[in-house]
Amino acid sequence: ELKVEQNPLFLSMQEGKNYTIYCNYSTTSDRLYWYRQDPGKSLESLFVLLSNGAVKQEGRLMASLDTKARLSTLHITAAVHDLSATYFCAVDYDKIIFGKGTRLHILP
Amino acid sequence: DSGVTQTPKHLITATGQRVTLRCSPRSGDLSVYWYQQSLDQGLQFLIQYYNGEERAKGNILERFSAQQFPDLHSELNLSSLELGDSALYFCASSARGGTSTDTQYFGPGTRLTVL
Numbered sequence: 001e002l003k004v005e006q007n008p009l010f011l012s013m014q015e016g017k018n019y020t021i022y023c024n025y026s027t028t029s030d031r032l033y034w035y036r037q038d039p040g041k042s043l044e045s046l047f048v049l050l051s052n053g054a055v056k057q058e059g060r061l062m063a064s065l066d067t068k069a070r071l072s073t074l075h076i077t078a079a080v081h082d083l084s085a086t087y088f089c090a091v092d093y094d095k096i097i098f099g100k101g102t103r104l105h106i107l108p
Numbered sequence: 109d110s111g112v113t114q115t116p117k118h119l120i121t122a123t124g125q126r127v128t129l130r131c132s133p134r135s136g137d138l139s140v141y142w143y144q145q146s147l148d149q150g151l152q153f154l155i156q157y158y159n160g161e162e163r164a165k166g167n168i169l170e171r172f173s174a175q176q177f178p179d180l181h182s183e184l185n186l187s188s189l190e191l192g193d194s195a196l197y198f199c200a201s202s203a204r205g206g207t208s209t210d211t212q213y214f215g216p217g218t219r220l221t222v223l
Contacts, residue, residue, distance in 0.1 A: 033212075041216075042110070042198055042214040042215060042216050042217050043143075043151075043198065043200075043214045044214065045211045045212045045213070045214075048210075048211070088151060090151075090153075094164060095153055095164055095165060095166040095167075096141075096153035096164075096166060097153070098150060098151040098152070098153070100150055101150070101151070
């Protein structure tokens with residue numbers, strides 16, 4: 001059965017710092033997604049990664065995919081308070097499986 | 109505003125009852141996805157429809173069913189409700205779905221409380 005593990009599950013960091021969220025999955029997959037969820041809100045799609053070595057960037061967020069290592073990373077550069085949210089990765093393997101989410105709190 | 113609408117926003121019902129959640133996708137989107145989010149189970153993918161046909165199935169219980177109508181709106185039917193069905197139910201839509209890379213746009217969700 002496909003398993004998706006995110007770490008860390010909680011992260012508190014200072015503004016201006018860099019950090020990385022990791023998403024490991026157990027089986028070869030067609031697609032990997034990253035989502036953002038603000039407290040009490042719905043989800044927002046951030047990135048869809050398809051192929052090995054894929055890298056996508058949007059503002060201070062950059063996502064990458066290593067299919068051989070079954071690992072995706074979401075890198076945050078020079079964090080700002082507005083990036084505080086819960087970030088989910090999800091892997092598409094005939095059905096979509098989500099990680100538990102990483103709750104990110106950025107301190108001003 | 110994502111352009112995806114869900115009704116109702118909140119639903120309170122009793123165990124054993126049946127409810128219907130409705131989702132209208134963004135104009136032009138052919139694919140609809142249903143998700144469940146609860147504290148116990150986290151985020152779970154339930155089912156995907158593409159242009160009226162079931163495309164992928166996730167952890168959808170047999171007590172649950174869904175369909176996508178010719179006008180592309182979708183309904184999720186939950187029957188014989190149990191306390192554990194209390195959750196947020198999101199739908200999302202995308203232009204094509206399937207093997208494409210198109211973005212999913214999420215609705216605001218329906219919060220279901222089963223008493």
